[in-house]
Each structure stands twice: as structure tokens, then as C-alpha cells.
Amino acid sequence: MINDVILAAKGLTKQFKGFVAVNDVDLQVDRGSIHALIGPNGAGKTTCFNLLTKFLQPTRGTITYNGRDITRMQPADIARLGMVRSFQISAVFPHLTALENVRIALQRQRGDSFDFWRSERVLSGFDGRALALLDEVGLANFAVAPAGALPYGRKRALEIATTLALDPEMLLLDEPMAGMGHEDVDRIAGVIQRIAQKRTVLMVEHNLSVVARLASRITVLARGKVLAEGDYATVSKNPDVIDAYIGAGHG
Amino acid sequence: MAAETQNARTQVAAPALTPPASMMGMPRHHLLIFLGLLALGLIGPFVLYPVFLMKVMCFALFACAFNLLLGYGGLLSFGHAAYFGSASYVSAYAAKAWGLTPELAILLGTATAAVLGLVFGALAIRRQGIYFAMVTLAFAQMVYFFSVQAPFTGGEDGIQSVPRGHLFGLIDLGPDRSLYFLVLAVTFFGLLLIYRIIHSPFGQVLKAIRDNEPRSISLGYRTNQYKLAVFVLSATLAGLAGATKALVFQLASLTDVYWTMSGEVVLMTLLGGMGTVFGPIVGAAVVVTMQNYLATFGAWVTIIQGVIFVVSVLLFREGIIGVLGRWLKKPL
Numbered sequence: 392m393i394n395d396v397i398l399a400a401k402g403l404t405k406q407f408k409g410f411v412a413v414n415d416v417d418l419q420v421d422r423g424s425i426h427a428l429i430g431p432n433g434a435g436k437t438t439c440f441n442l443l444t445k446f447l448q449p450t451r452g453t454i455t456y457n458g459r460d461i462t463r464m465q466p467a468d469i470a471r472l473g474m475v476r477s478f479q480i481s482a483v484f485p486h487l488t489a490l491e492n493v494r495i496a497l498q499r500q501r502g503d504s505f506d507f508w509r510s511e512r513v514l515s516g517f518d519g520r521a522l523a524l525l526d527e528v529g530l531a532n533f534a535v536a537p538a539g540a541l542p543y544g545r546k547r548a549l550e551i552a553t554t555l556a557l558d559p560e561m562l563l564l565d566e567p568m569a570g571m572g573h574e575d576v577d578r579i580a581g582v583i584q585r586i587a588q589k590r591t592v593l594m595v596e597h598n599l600s601v602v603a604r605l606a607s608r609i610t611v612l613a614r615g616k617v618l619a620e621g622d623y624a625t626v627s628k629n630p631d632v633i634d635a636y637i638g639a640g641h642g
Numbered sequence: 643m644a645a646e647t648q649n650a651r652t653q654v655a656a657p658a659l660t661p662p663a664s665m666m667g668m669p670r671h672h673l674l675i676f677l678g679l680l681a682l683g684l685i686g687p688f689v690l691y692p693v694f695l696m697k698v699m700c701f702a703l704f705a706c707a708f709n710l711l712l713g714y715g716g717l718l719s720f721g722h723a724a725y726f727g728s729a730s731y732v733s734a735y736a737a738k739a740w741g742l743t744p745e746l747a748i749l750l751g752t753a754t755a756a757v758l759g760l761v762f763g764a765l766a767i768r769r770q771g772i773y774f775a776m777v778t779l780a781f782a783q784m785v786y787f788f789s790v791q792a793p794f795t796g797g798e799d800g801i802q803s804v805p806r807g808h809l810f811g812l813i814d815l816g817p818d819r820s821l822y823f824l825v826l827a828v829t830f831f832g833l834l835l836i837y838r839i840i841h842s843p844f845g846q847v848l849k850a851i852r853d854n855e856p857r858s859i860s861l862g863y864r865t866n867q868y869k870l871a872v873f874v875l876s877a878t879l880a881g882l883a884g885a886t887k888a889l890v891f892q893l894a895s896l897t898d899v900y901w902t903m904s905g906e907v908v909l910m911t912l913l914g915g916m917g918t919v920f921g922p923i924v925g926a927a928v929v930v931t932m933q934n935y936l937a938t939f940g941a942w943v944t945i946i947q948g949v950i951f952v953v954s955v956l957l958f959r960e961g962i963i964g965v966l967g968r969w970l971k972k973p974l
Contacts (some may be wrong), residue, residue, distance in 0.1 A: 503864075
């Protein structure tokens, strides 16, 4: 491939009863880039995200990942192809320990785990790797804490460690900074930067300074349509974009 | 910034990641409880009425099977009487009409519940929450209707005076004491199996799905297959309890498949502690004891049960064992 596109959407459309949430969106994410999807509230960012990860079925349009048509695939199978998403609200398994959270992802290496007759001690082989991953996001001292008891920022960090455990080729992060304090934002931004050295990241994010700092390419959505695309300097000077953001602020 | 995060790496002093395992991979306090239960089970028939204890055991197994689905799979079935009752009918019929030995009758009843669980489960898991509960209830009512109408179930009379037979064609199970030890063995096997399922690689995924299904999907788990698997396991074990119960009382009746039976098992599980290993056993013991010893109050039993249920839900939502576990700071 000359132009190395990892994920592409063409004519992506999602209609809910009489309401078009995502309208004819074309999107191309280059391999190895950090690509941000921004836009005012209700622009269809999260719907777009759910379409790309197959949590929603598009009304029209096609999605290709690594040149393969994934438009009609199941969400669990997308993950098996190496494309893993995060969620807007922190997505941990609250009643499992931090270590077990990461181990659930590592456990995927065994394939399916339908062996209900075997002791869970067979999983202890993953403990070392899980601990190393926790260490990477600064959670090594919280390994045996129930994930539900962790403070918010730590939960987000745990979520990233869990995602990394799958060693995905591509990560889709849905507002990774949402609801975070300043210090946490810095820490997670650092983690994302480090992750992206070997991977492709597509993120929805509201925090524009984070977007400016991390993303090499930005797509702006408004009312379900692509408004502008380019690097931060280009996009931030686009009069339509300025209008959409200020307009949304007034509305 | 990235460098700072790396510098901040803590020295990892390999902590005890999994609870110290003693025999059979169980933490010591769980092993002690199981041994205690076994001891109680062994001396029980010499102190208390064996049929009463057998009833407690059958319902304890039923409640534990239900808890596997609700407490660990996060799926509230409101139709578990279907599996309990159908197994009860089939094993009673097999023992009485075909003269099968008790172990075969129980196996046949259990297998029936498994097949029923597979069919109903495959359809029910397509819906979530209250809709799931309603679909399971609807299927259970169909089984009830079938039991009323079908010729071999004996309608309102049920299947009565089921022979207990000879275990493996050798040991006479007629006397309560000898049947008692079979029921004890079956129950104990069931409980240990459920314990193992909860603490298996499968159980880990199950708990993850219970905690957060979309996230489990995003990690690549085809969650519907796991939900179906636990549904079938739960239905099968509920069937094992029902089939055994038919031999204990030498009776299979409409009570076993009626929706109140489905409600009762929910009550037992919540009272004892949903999502705890031992809670449903305690819940079943409490409910069965109330039914037996308060029987003189007649219809008032239901009201007393209701009051106890309301009080327990209001005062200790985690159930008896749930609260106890929190006090002791040990998951029970």
C-alpha cells in the first residue's frame, strides 16, 4: 500500500428514527498516527465511534480495517482483529481486583475460556505480565485493590493497562480525559503518547489543548457531518469550525 | 512527562496476588466451611428429621444453581422452576413408569433440564434486564401449562408414590437414612462443582461480563456464548436438585413448576446473599425451616416470609452471608 491507511470509513451514515446522527462521513486514519475526532456536543462523535467499533450497525456506508471490509462484523470479532476501544465512562470490572482486570485481557491469549472445570490457578501464569502492565501506568501498588474502589483517574489508567494487555494494533479512545483533574490529564497524555509510538490511536476528545498536543490529524464533526480536516493549525483557523464551536456555545 | 512516568516506577515487591491456596485451590476459610458443612451433613440425620434435612439440601442446591446465574452471571431468571420442575417430573416418571434405578432417573431428569435450559437460554439471552426476566418467566409458564395438560404428569395429582428404588440396583433407598446419604453426596458434589465454576477461567470471564458487558465485548469476548453456557450450567444444576427432590418426597407435582417456586428461589438467594458462595445455602435453610416449623400458622407463613424478606432487603441488602462476610472482611 502506498498511502498506508489502517482504518477507513466511506459514506458512513446512521439514522435513528427520523434523525440522522451521522451523515455521509468519510474518514481515513493513517497507520501510526494519533487522529482526533472533535466537535461540539451532539455532533455525532460517539455515534461515529460506536459505528467504527461495531457497537452500532451503520444504516449505510462501509468500514474497512487493514483493507478488510468489517462493516457487518460483530464487535467482539473486531477486537480479535486488533482494534480495541475504550469507553466514555470508565470501563473497569469493579468487583475484580486491578490485577484481575488486566488478566481478563491477557486471558484472551488462551482463546476462549469455557473451561469451567479447571481451577483459576491456571491463570496465575499471567500474573507477572499483568503486574508489569500495571506498573507501566503507575498502578503496581494497587494490584490487589478492587477496581471499583480506585479513584477516578486510577480507573482510567487501569482501563488503559487493560487495553494494552491485548497489544492492539489500533486503539480507539472515547474521551480519555473526560472528568479528569489537571495532573491526571498530564499523566494520561504522557501514557497515550508513549502508546502511540508503536500503534495507531483514534480518539474523541473535548480537551482541545490535549488534542493540539497529541494529535497529528484532526477531523471536526458538526451535526453529523465532517466540517474540516487537517492538523491543528489548519483546523483551528477554519472559519466554519470557529463558527460551529462559538455557535454551539451560544445555542 | 513520559520520562517522569517511567521514573516513577515503583519497586514491585511481589505481593500475594492470589489468596493463599490450601487444598483444592480453596482459601483456608472456604475449605473449613465446606468441611464444617460436611460434618453437619453427616451428623444431621441423627439429630434432626432426615426428610427435612434432605429438603433443605435440595433447595440449597437449587438456590446455589440459581445464584450461579444471578450472582456471578448477572442474569435474573424468573423461571427457574421450569428446570427444577421438569427434572422432577422426568425423574419421577422414569423411576415409576419405566422402573429406572434412582441414579439413572436423576441423570435423565438433570439431562432434561439441561436441554430445556439450552433451548430457553438461547432465546432468552438475546434480551437484557427486565425483558430477560420476563422471557424466562414466559417459558416457565409454558412448561407449567404443559405440565397441567400432558397426560403423563398426572395433572393436579402429580406423580405420586414414586419408588425410591435401589441405588445401582443394589442399595435399598427406601429407608430415609440411606437415601439421606445419597442426597448429601449429590448436594455436596453440586456445591463443589459450582464453587469450581465460580473459581475457574470461565468464572473469571463470567464475573467480568457481569461487571461490564460492553467492556468484555471490546476485549474480544463473545459474551452471548458465555451467558448461554452459564445459563445451561445453572439450569442443569437446578434440574439435579429437582430430580433428587422427586425421589425424596416420592412426588412430582405442579408446585415444582409453578411460578411461586421461581420466586422462592429468588427469595432464598437474596436472603442468604446473592453473589456469595455460601449465602444461598443459608437462605434455603432459613426459608425451608420457616415453611416447616411455622406450618401451623397456615397461610400466615407467606405473610411472615414476606415481612422477613422486606426487612432483610431494607436492613441488609447484601443478605445474611453478605453482611457477615463484610464484618469478617472475608468473602464468603
